[in-house]
Amino acid sequence: MSHTAHIPSHRKPRQSASKTALRAGVAGGVLSTIAVAGAAGPAQAEPVTQTIEMPTITSGLSPAVAASAEATQQVALDLETQAHEDAAAETAAKKAKKAKAEAVRKAEAKKKAEAAAKARAEAAEEAAERASRTAERTTLSASTGSSASSSSPSQSTSSATGSAASIVAFAKAQVGDAYVPGGTGPNSWDCSGLVQAAYGSVGIDLPRVSQSQSTFGTQVSLSNLQPGDILYWGSAGSAYHVAIYVGGGQFVGAQNSSTGTVQRSLDYDMPTGAVRVL
Template structure:
């Protein structure tokens, strides 16, 4: 027996190959894990340091909103068009009413002018008819008066031959009667016209302007103012008036108002701004005197 046989050995016993391989595999895996962790560490830290910039997409509502805005704009435009149309219609109606009022006023004016012209023509016709009647009456009177004179002359001469009749005296001028009738007709045709101080027609008068125009219609020129017109002719009594005579209020030569006597106790005159041109009874405002121009 060897002298070392009973001495215990200090060497470790051999391990099996499989266990050695296992240990080698575990060690390799740990080292790999450490290496991977070491490599990933800086990248992970860098990734954590970078801010998140992720974009979130919101739902799209542009189509519906655009349609609503378009519909609202269209409605607003329609309202504006309606208001504009209403404004045009109102303006047209106002203009039409104004034109109608103007046309009506013009028609009334023409109707009044026509009425006055007809009244003046009727008055002239009546005056002419009266003048013809008076002329015929005067002719008949002259014939009646000349017949006895002729018979008397024939008897006194003793001759059988008829004596020539003496020439008749000139007949009174008929212009006075005819002119008076025309003056009266003119004055009556102005009844209803306005009174305007200084007015000389054709649709507005003052008192002396109307008298002057009436006499001018028969070719007679009178002074313009009432003071001068009150002495333009022969003074006559208010109890012996004839149509066409000039009536005056106030003293002769300083009269403050004049008018035309139209017969039947009435006169026509441009009185004042309240009454205008009127035909009134002399009892309405008794004149002071009268003058006869014709």
């Protein structure tokens, strides 16, 4: 037996092939895991890189978003302003319509009041005219005595000739026309306007008003009238009414607004005097 036979050996025992293979497999698995993790690392980092870049994209869109918001706000303001303007216009239109209706109502009321006042004035004028004629006749009768009051006007039926005939024809042609204060024709007259136009038809220029016409020409008696003579009511120079004697005890005159232009008998309203122009 060798003297070294009982001395244990200090060398490490050899590992079996199976253990070596196991260790190699473990090591390979770890390395594979590391390799897989290393390979997976860049793929997982990509979203992180994109996430970091998002603020830059968002900041780039902010002015556009702000501009869009500002435009939307301006549109809203414009719509609100338009709504206020439309409401104001509608209110103004309603006020204008109401004011127009009120103005029309007042105008109609004024027109009716004026028409009523005119009718009252015409009625008063006619009443005053008749009263004045009565008073004038009474005064004239008293001043001239009983002989003058008993005399009767001419009832001559002789036909007018020449200019007188033309004047009479003109006057008769106007019978039925309206009486209008200040009227000078062709379809409405006052008393002196009719007389002036009748004489104007034969080229004779008479004064415009009754007072002047009652002294234009020669004074004649009511008992010696001829067709074409101017009849007047009141005193010569202050007459308030005139007409044209047309013969046959008749006269034509623009009397008043109620009767218009008429042909009447002298007995209807006896004149106080007459003048002869022809």
